[in-house]
Amino acid sequence: MEQVARRIEDCCLSGTPLRLFAMTLLAELPKYDWCGVYRLEGEVLVLDEFVGDPTEHRMISVGHGVCGTAVAENRNLIVADVHAVQNYLCCSIDTKSEIVVLIRSGELVLGQIDVDSHTRDAFGTSDEALLERIAAVLAQKWV
Numbered sequence: 001m002e003q004v005a006r007r008i009e010d011c012c013l014s015g016t017p018l019r020l021f022a023m024t025l026l027a028e029l030p031k032y033d034w035c036g037v038y039r040l041e042g043e044v045l046v047l048d049e050f051v052g053d054p055t056e057h058r059m060i061s062v063g064h065g066v067c068g069t070a071v072a073e074n075r076n077l078i079v080a081d082v083h084a085v086q087n088y089l090c091c092s093i094d095t096k097s098e099i100v101v102l103i104r105s106g107e108l109v110l111g112q113i114d115v116d117s118h119t120r121d122a123f124g125t126s127d128e129a130l131l132e133r134i135a136a137v138l139a140q141k142w143v
Contacts (some may be wrong), residue, residue: 001125004029005133015143020049022134026115027051031123034091034116035092037069037138040109042132045071055091067114070100075132076128080121091116099123101131105139113138 004025013021021039026035036050038060045060045067057065063072065087070077079098082088093114103111113131117123 001031001130005130008134008137011137014141016049018141019138020051021048022113023051023140026056026113026134031119032115033118034095036114037103037111038114039111040071045112051094052072052116057089057091059090066098067100067112068113069104070112071109074102076101076132078128080123082116094118096120097122099127099131100130101135103135103139103142105142108140110139 007025008022011018011021023035023037026032030119034050034052037048038045039048043062045056045062047055049085062068066077066082066085067086068080077100079085082095082098095118097117097120099115101113102109115131115134
């Protein structure tokens, strides 16, 4: 995990290419089966760069699903079992758990990193810390 964070921190890319690079590296980690960035545009999350199976959820309204709830509640979310969440938006029948970490510039939410796993209870505080570190880099080089 440390190597992934350092490679992203040391990368000279910015904007969309950096987001794709970051998601590509994250997707190589065990249990990180779908990795993507959603940009916040008004009250809608718009799918940006991702690595994994295509999803029909290219736009998510704030307050809907795990991703929209994270923005509405202004906090990161770790969901051990997505099937226990009433407003969960199913991207893949294989997804069992999810983590969403907000990308911020000060208090402004720019977007989020969304990671899905085919393993139940795949994410913990070390994953959140890693994704927060990467989110900080993405925010600095958002463009």
